[in-house]
Amino acid sequence: MSKSSAARRLRQGLPSVPGTGRRAQFSDRTKRALVEVAERLFTEDGYAGTSLDAIVAGAEVTKGALYHHFDGKRALFEAVFERVEAQAVGRIKRAMQEQEDPWDQAVAGLRGFVDVVQQPAYRRVVVLEGPAVLGHERVREQVRTSFTVVHDLVANVLGDRRQPIDPMLLEGFSTIFFGALSSAGEFVADSHDPGAASRRVEVAIGYILGGLQLMRDAGVALPGEQELAAGAGPDGDAPDA
Amino acid sequence: MSKSSAARRLRQGLPSVPGTGRRAQFSDRTKRALVEVAERLFTEDGYAGTSLDAIVAGAEVTKGALYHHFDGKRALFEAVFERVEAQAVGRIKRAMQEQEDPWDQAVAGLRGFVDVVQQPAYRRVVVLEGPAVLGHERVREQVRTSFTVVHDLVANVLGDRRQPIDPMLLEGFSTIFFGALSSAGEFVADSHDPGAASRRVEVAIGYILGGLQLMRDAGVALPGEQELAAGAGPDGDAPDA
DNA sequence: GGGGGTACGTACTCGCGGTACGTACTGCGA
């Protein structure tokens, strides 16, 4: 049937008689193997399309091992989800740290984010199936890290004003802009010519940010908390062109 | 076990001996009942959380009827998906037709879209699970109708220029803005105070659109097709503030 | 009025997630 325990350990580069090796090392290796195989299969075939049997077969263990390390299929998916997200955050942060100037850092962050959304694992596990499997609030919670980058950038672009911006309005701006960036990444990933598409996307994002700066510099005031608290705001349309 | 055929027909308000009634009417009624029950259950419990047994029990038919009308669970979900989307499009179009002025129409369309994204059925079936179950390209295809509203609006805001805008760039703008609107709806739906949140969202969207108009009127040119075709564009950042 | 086709109902299979339980190995304390 399945390979013997000794053969498996041999394949993992460990002594077949593990008298000397640390036991926890075996355990961690098994767990990591499960997560890595699961990431590959979930990315290729999706959550529902991947059976636990396929995962344990790929990792050359059995369901007993899987259920020893994880509470079930969802928990395993969540582990994969966290891993993919962590890799994405690392990628974005590394890109930003290569820049000195705050503005360049922000641009690098945006580019990094658009890049990340194009990774197959990120698209499938985090964007496509994550919300349906784990609930979108769980995704939001996890994505909070990369969201912060966008949040700070928006605050920076809208900032430099005397009275502080209404926090909920800032949150709204950030959320909207975050959704815009996600769509931008999707647009590039779905495009037949990713290079050309990403150039368009950068132009578009730059144009939008430029517009926000123009609005700010033109003195078009955002409403304060008291105006927003009142029931009927202004018609909410643009300044007369 | 289950109710007899006669009892079911009685319950549906049809003669228990349906000698006079049209046969196709029974069929359509069964099909619609299945879709309606499925919409309710899919919205409440999600795709994976809803069993076909629960659906056919709710519709007071059996799996034979379901598999006669639909190719399987996915096909039934797709029918629900199309129904929910069609209702959403109708809602948006109706809101727009109440306005005369093109700008007011556009604003009504945006508001209608943000409204729609807050409907539980739309959120769950179209936004949350649709992409994972049917694939995001299928969702894109279906959502094309409401996307057109956004597309036209963006073209309108960016338009009024001498040389026409690069089509792919316009597509990028629309996609990004569409994503922004989706996030806006999600923001409102997730908020504890939807009224306050939707006011913020309208302000933010108005501010962004105003920025785009300012950019246009300030003569900040978007690159043409030939510049975009060249490999390295400008750094893609905002105009100096 | 009978034959064919539609619109179901019934009974079953099978894949898959989850569970119960057995077991080998390992590190530790006496």
Add this chain to the structure above:
DNA sequence: TCGCAGTACGTACCGCGAGTACGTACCCCC
């Protein structure tokens, strides 16, 4: 060094649920 407890699995099984095969009643049209 010997037991002993706990870990890290393996194995066998259960139940649910999607899909299928097949039977049947009824309607419509000739």
